[in-house]
Amino acid sequence: AAYKAPATEMEELLAAIWQDVLGIPDIGISDNFFTLGGDSIKGIQMASRLNQHGLKLEMKDLFQHPTIEELVSYVERTEGKEADQGPVEGESMLTPIQRWFFDRKFTNQHHWNQSVMLHAPKGFDPIAVEKTLQALTEHHDALRMVYREEQGDVIQYNRGLNEASVDMKVFKLNGPAIDNEEKIELEADHLQSSIVLETGNLLKAGLFQAEDGDHLLLAVHHLAVDGVSWRILLEDFAAVYTQLKQGNKPVLPQKTHSFAEYAERLKEFANTKAFLKETDYWRQLEENTIQTPLPKDRQSSDQRMKHTRTVQFSLTAEETEKLTTKVHEAYHTEMNDILLTALGLAMKNWTGQDQVSVHLEGHGREEILEDISISRTVGWFTSMYPMVLNMKHADDLAYQLKQMKEDIRHVPNKGVGYGILRYLTAPEHKTELEFSIQPEISFNYLGQFNEMADSGLFTRSSMPSGQSLSPETEKPNALDIVGYIENGTLTMTLAYHSLEFHERTIQAFSDSFKTHLLKVMEHCLAQDGTVLTPSDLGDDDLTLDELDKLMEIF
Structure with missing residues (x-):
């Protein structure tokens, strides 16, 4: 649409959020979210950013009113609806997809992960990485889950902050990463298969330090993450890591309601x-x-x-x-x-x-x-x-x-x-x-x-990240x-x-x-x-x- 500039504070906020989420400059209030490349997942990211400003928007309103000038009247304040910001601890019910997982009784169900390998050409600071992962584990309660079987039922339990820890190994490689591809894959496979559901942690990290930059493997059991979760985690990882490197105390946006x-x-x-x-x-x-x-x-x-x-x-x-x-x-x-x-x-x-x-x-x-x-x-x-x-x-x-x-x-x-x-x-x-x-x-x-390219810190690595799923599972x-x-x-x-x-x-x-x-x-x-x-x-x-x-x- 012909560019129509934001005129109110709310329109300016929405335009700025759209520009951030869609990666497009100069979005006008008559532009259509979906014809600019938006989808339901981008809509969730937009809602997350609005939430940080104490605002709420329902996705059905975005689909029915996909321009800022139509949508602005549907944005609401979230007073009285804030999520508890404290740590979650104790037993938690299983969601339908988690019940499906345990009903299937997969072989080697401990080894059923989602993972990503990040590449930082200028290298990662191992201490800052570990502190970043500690902050994420404390903030995102699902990363502290463990699973125990009691009388034939699976019990999902959220451990407290006193049990929040980070499992990270550092591997110093000789020469560039490409010359160590076999070693990286071997260690990545070992890390991917090392999660134990009864005791945790569900997040495992491996930092491979090479002459031409570092490669960071993050593996999380699927019970604790999905595709949208990875967007949140990678965005938060970049934010906390940057804050720590600047000498600041890590600060993350407000939590939404717990899992x-x-x-x-x-x-x-x-x-x-x-x-x-x-x-x-x-x-x-x-x-x-x-x-x-x-x-x-x-x-x-x-x-x-x-x-x-x-x-x-x-x-x-x-x-x-x-x-x-x-x-x-x-x-x-x-x-x-x-x-x-x-x-x-x-x-x-x-x-x-x-x-x-x-x-x-x-x-x-x-x-x-x-x-x-x-x-x-x-x-x-x-x-x-x-x-x-x-x-x-x-x-x-x-x-x-x-x-x-x-x-x-x-x-x-x-x-x-x-x-x-x-x-x-x-x-x-x-x-x-x-x-x-x-x-x-x-x-x-x-x-x-x-998210990875947007952070400027890292991109997806071309190195092998190991087998996310056990080769013996069905x-x-x-x-x-x-x-x-x-x-x-x-x-x-x-x-x-x-x-x-x-x-x-x-x-x-x-x-x-x-x-x-x-x-x-x-x-x-x-x-x-x-x-x-x-x-x-x-x-x-x-x-x-x-x-x-x-x-x-x-």
């Missing part, structure tokens, strides 16, 4: 009348889903992660920029609308089926609980739910894309309720549900990762598809079971996925103007065909 409080409130919410209305949607999905197995090249009873292989494709920086901005103007789409349409088209080509079920993963931080904010809370909040990609209109790309968008919008609360129903709702409230849909494919778009899905944007480039990674699929099979599917993605993008960019769909009008009952007929009349 323990969120889990407790979620259990209460799981049996409310308002929430249980979701049951009908999931029951109908089960009744109408025909599950067809993937066309595997061969069968195998050995499902260990050690047999996982990956293929991937990337878009160019120019294509990625279009995908995050201009592509969405045609149909008011979001990233998953585009990616899942392309995925569905590729799946139809591969399987010959009009209907494909997938496990969708989302950040899970939907605003379903009143007066609870978790925009700066570290923990595992991921939602996992089945969705059926209905590709009956594949020959009409415009209609198929609009249908996919509407199908996604009709998922209640972006799918977070499925896990709540399955693991938290009382049995008498879900007698009509069997939770029978078992997709063999999982899909997760993680959003954009700019692979949850036959095919895992993960997308993310880093350094301005979209990458889609497809992890498959090599005893079930030939590499050429998955490579052909990957090529088809990319081809269809570019075709969908090309179609959207060729449209003149914007086409509305029923969800844009807030009408859940109106169908696409009915809206098209109405538009013909007018």
